Amino acid sequence: MTTPQEDLLPATRRALLHRIAVAQVEGRAPSLVAAVVRGREAVWHGARTSVDGHAPDADVQYRIGSISKTFTAVLVLRLRDEGVLDLGDPLEKHLPGTGAGEATIADLLAHTGGLAAETPSPWWERTPGSLRPELADVLGDQPHRHPVGRRFHYSNPGYTLLGALVEQLRGAPWEDVLRSEVLEPLGLRRTTRDPQAPHAGGWAVHPWADAMMPERVEDLGRMASAGQLWSTTADLARFAVFLAKGDDRVLSAESVREMRTPAAPGEVSDVVAGASYGLGMQLQRRDGRFLVGHSGSVPGFVANLSISVEDDVAAVVLANCTTGVPTTEVAADLVRIVAEAEPRIPEPWRPLPEVDQSVLELAGQWYWGTQAYALRLTAEGGVSLGPLSGPGRRARFRANGDGTWTGLDGYYAGEALRAVRRPDGSVSHLDLGSFVFTRQPYDEGAPVPGGVDPEGWRGIR
Incomplete structure (x- = not known):
């Protein structure tokens, strides 16, 4: 019944x-x-x-x-x-x-x-x-x-x-x-x-x-x-x-x-x-x-x-x-x-039962080259990564329990995501299948493959 x-x-x-x-x-x-x-x-x-x-x-x-x-x-x-x-x-x-x-x-x-x-x-x-x-x-x-x-x-x-x-x-x-x-x-x-x-x-x-x-x-x-x-x-x-x-x-x-x-x-x-x-x-x-x-x-x-x-x-x-x-x-x-x-009524939003601070500090905006991405914590205990707006590669990731994640779908299915930290413990960048995601576009403080022009961003006359 x-x-x-x-x-x-x-x-x-x-x-x-x-x-x-x-x-x-x-x-x-x-x-x-x-x-x-x-x-x-x-x-x-x-x-x-x-x-x-x-x-x-x-x-x-x-x-x-x-x-x-x-x-x-x-x-x-x-x-x-x-x-x-x-x-x-x-x-x-x-x-x-x-x-x-x-x-x-x-x-x-x-x-x-x-x-x-x-x-x-x-x-x-x-x-x-x-x-x-x-x-x-x-x-x-x-x-x-x-x-x-x-x-x-x-x-x-x-x-x-x-x-x-x-x-x-x-x-x-x-x-x-x-x-x-x-x-x-x-x-x-x-x-x-x-x-x-x-x-x-x-x-x-x-x-x-x-x-x-x-x-x-x-x-x-x-x-x-x-x-x-x-x-x-x-x-x-x-x-x-x-x-x-x-x-x-x-x-x-x-x-x-x-x-x-x-x-x-x-x-x-x-x-x-x-x-x-x-x-x-x-x-x-x-x-x-x-x-x-x-x-x-x-x-x-x-x-x-x-x-x-x-x-x-x-x-x-x-x-x-x-x-x-x-x-x-x-x-x-x-x-x-x-x-x-009769459209599906979504489950009520509820906060996470607990939050891993080392993961929470990774949330927010990242850049793949010059494209802005957002990393979010998911209710299932993993993370998701996708463009802030417009088309692009999106994926959900399952936590592996060792500080890394594995892609569940999309282009990054099966690929490894990890946060690379500096000697002092701060986060340098994200490594996703060898792609480098940085907090700023081509962050000069991160090991961007090919390096970053030492003169930085500038206009052209």
């Missing part, structure tokens, strides 16, 4: 219902369910038509297709965080003999491994996984379509390899690892490898007539880690909260932020449209806001999970039709409706 403060306004709820109603009619979906998340819980659920004679609720399962990839990516990031592997490791180091071992684990997560989009014939989504019992059957004789690491090329076999990697390093089936390490800790009791009642049946809708045909439900076998899962709007709402905020029982906020960070561009048309890919997450800019999540599609079902971290709003859309409902657009519209009708 939501509290009155968390309830959406009646006009907002009607706008959400209208959007999914239009989507169900125009997409001719046998049924469609959706949910909106704000803060840390679902605040709205909507459904159109019926499953087994009843309006589907938040507990009815639909197949979610490639949203399964995001779950697989979480398992891989857990292995990285435990020190079992490095994302820069070639696959061959941990899973030898695949024929695709040159690709790094990061390449596979970001779809830059150069692998084929699909398996060799027959069409894997419409045939039993028993036809592909080995990884060689998934990859075929020529697994690559592009040089490794050169371009984004979405690959279902790539995520099959990641599922096999998880099994190799954990010594257990992918679905068992997923259940114990992600589903159970997050309380996703209705996300399963195989359908469990109540669940929707998948349908194909005739393109030129209002007629339907049931779609077969295939066990994808080896391909499960790329698209097998079934879930509900309630479970995916909880998963959206995790992907936005992290959960130390599964992955830290920093690691899920890394998943949401662009790791590979899309095709040229996608880049123009503002679409890219992170580590197991699709990223897009739509209606002026940055959305992260993933879409899913298998015969009989389409799905989408979209999150606007800045607005603290997420949406889930599930439908049981092979094509017809543009779930990515619908989910983005649900996020937009709530974000625009």
Whole structure:
């Protein structure tokens, strides 16, 4: 239950219902369910038509297709965080003999491994996984379509390899690892490898007539880690909260932020449209806001999970039709409706609980050459550095506990920031990835590379 403060306004709820109603009619979906998340819980659920004679609720399962990839990516990031592997490791180091071992684990997560989009014939989504019992059957004789690491090329076999990697390093089936390490800790009791009642049946809708045909439900076998899962709007709402905020029982906020960070561009048309890919997450800019999540599609079902971290709003859309409902657009519209009708109320400003005086003395104005920058202390215990006005390089920095900071985003992501002090303890300058920031433009008292003209600043007649 939501509290009155968390309830959406009646006009907002009607706008959400209208959007999914239009989507169900125009997409001719046998049924469609959706949910909106704000803060840390679902605040709205909507459904159109019926499953087994009843309006589907938040507990009815639909197949979610490639949203399964995001779950697989979480398992891989857990292995990285435990020190079992490095994302820069070639696959061959941990899973030898695949024929695709040159690709790094990061390449596979970001779809830059150069692998084929699909398996060799027959069409894997419409045939039993028993036809592909080995990884060689998934990859075929020529697994690559592009040089490794050169371009984004979405690959279902790539995520099959990641599922096999998880099994190799954990010594257990992918679905068992997923259940114990992600589903159970997050309380996703209705996300399963195989359908469990109540669940929707998948349908194909005739393109030129209002007629339907049931779609077969295939066990994808080896391909499960790329698209097998079934879930509900309630479970995916909880998963959206995790992907936005992290959960130390599964992955830290920093690691899920890394998943949401662009790791590979899309095709040229996608880049123009503002679409890219992170580590197991699709990223897009739509209606002026940055959305992260993933879409899913298998015969009989389409799905989408979209999150606007800045607005603290997420949406889930599930439908049981092979094509017809543009779930990515619908989910983005649900996020937009709530974000625009009921803008996020910011948390109250509060002073820092404690202030490190050695850091406080660094706050204020600095100069990179002649451009003025401001260093500020952040509520998270780090600092931020960015131009006082206008465009320029901005970044947040995490404190390392030794008087240095590491960049979290932007141009300076991963770069080291440190305050360089004189023998008497006073601050000479800031060193940021070898760039020197001084209190005055080209301060003659700081070791500016190349030196400072001894005549100083002057006019020219």
